[in-house]
Amino acid sequence: AEAAALRDKLHEGRDALIELNSCRGDQARKLIGRIEEEENSEALWPYMEQACDILGVETEEHSADAHILRPGENYSAGYLPGLSEDGLTVTWDRERALEREDMVFMSWEHPMVAGMMDAVTDAGLGKAALASLSVKGLPAGTLMLEALFTVHCPAPAGLQLTRYLPLLPLRFLVDVNGRDLSEVLPHDRLNGLCSNIRRRTAQEVVPRIRAEVETMVDHASQMAAPHLEPLRTKALESIRNALEPEIERLEALREVNPAVRDEEIGFYRNQLAAAEAAIENASLDMDGIRVIVTA
Incomplete structure (x- = not known):
């Protein structure tokens, strides 16, 4: 009777089976590799630098893999969330951002980068x-x-x-x-x-x-x-x-x-x-x- 009940449960479908197969190692490793490759991409800062020039944001080199962003004379407030009048120091080195509280880690998913994209694509600029x-x-x-x-x-x-x-x-x-x-x-x-x-x-x-x-x-x-x-x-x-x-x-x-x-x-x-x-x-x-x- 117990075996029959177990077969019935298996026939009806068990969430435990879904849990066991929820992580496919090969696919997970490939996905992690793609994420790491995206994070290490050298295309982010050139894009940000060009977008800052269009949006009126001044850039200044701070140190290796880090820059300071400040609103320029032609900057319109609201384009970049998180950018204050005092400026912002950004970096694309995750380890450095974890060590330095005064630096903000930049990635393609960061709200400021998303704000740049929205400003460039949705506004009439350029x-x-x-x-x-x-x-x-x-x-x-x-x-x-x-x-x-x-x-x-x-x-x-x-x-x-x-x-x-x-x-x-x-x-x-x-x-x-x-x-x-x-x-x-x-x-x-x-x-x-x-x-x-x-x-x-x-x-x-x-x-x-x-x-x-x-x-x-x-x-x-x-x-x-x-x-x-x-x-x-x-x-x-x-x-x-x-x-x-x-x-x-x-x-x-x-x-x-x-x-x-x-x-x-x-x-x-x-x-x-x-x-x-x-x-x-x-x-x-x-x-x-x-x-x-x-x-």
């Missing part, structure tokens, strides 16, 4: 630029526009839709006649050929070319529009592949295990429905432009 280009075969005064489009999908953070939507922007390079030059001049190559234009000169040039710029913006928007539906379709497919098997698994488990509640299944169904509705309302937004004038 979303329009004017550059000059000197290339043989193009007459002086030729205009081109480089436009970046990102998928905009308002949704509750709990849906985590960024897992299913593309992170990289769509890029288009057009001229006044609507020709797509994106393949001819890739972004990296174009960067190497372009030169900055002084602000005073730019202020004089922009009013003269406003009509042409608006025309090129329309061309770029028309080129970007057909890309939205495939992105939606791919995102919906990814969401369904992630959530529908979980719903089916819980429904099958409920047949043999009364401990599975309707609320658990309902949660995933609601997540799926909300995610599908949000993706259907996604749009392509122009995230930034660079106007290029040949010299």
Whole structure:
């Protein structure tokens, strides 16, 4: 009788089995390695330094792997949480941050870094630029526009839709006649050929070319529009592949295990429905432009 009761419990499913298999050593070690690799990345400070320059934050070298951040004259309060008028000493050396109470450890997950990203992506700072280009075969005064489009999908953070939507922007390079030059001049190559234009000169040039710029913006928007539906379709497919098997698994488990509640299944169904509705309302937004004038 005891053996039969034990078999019944095993048949119904036991949480103990889930606990025994909750940690897979190989996967855990790989995940730890990726976390350590991310922490040791040398890309964080160059990003922070560039973002500080855009946001008006002054930087000063403190010592090895440490810098001092202070609000500059052009800094607008609120961009970076935790940055006071007295400044802040930051480091990306975890051991050093543990030893020094006056240093704040920086990582990609730190609220200040997240605030930098939000300020750069959501604010209007740095979303329009004017550059000059000197290339043989193009007459002086030729205009081109480089436009970046990102998928905009308002949704509750709990849906985590960024897992299913593309992170990289769509890029288009057009001229006044609507020709797509994106393949001819890739972004990296174009960067190497372009030169900055002084602000005073730019202020004089922009009013003269406003009509042409608006025309090129329309061309770029028309080129970007057909890309939205495939992105939606791919995102919906990814969401369904992630959530529908979980719903089916819980429904099958409920047949043999009364401990599975309707609320658990309902949660995933609601997540799926909300995610599908949000993706259907996604749009392509122009995230930034660079106007290029040949010299």
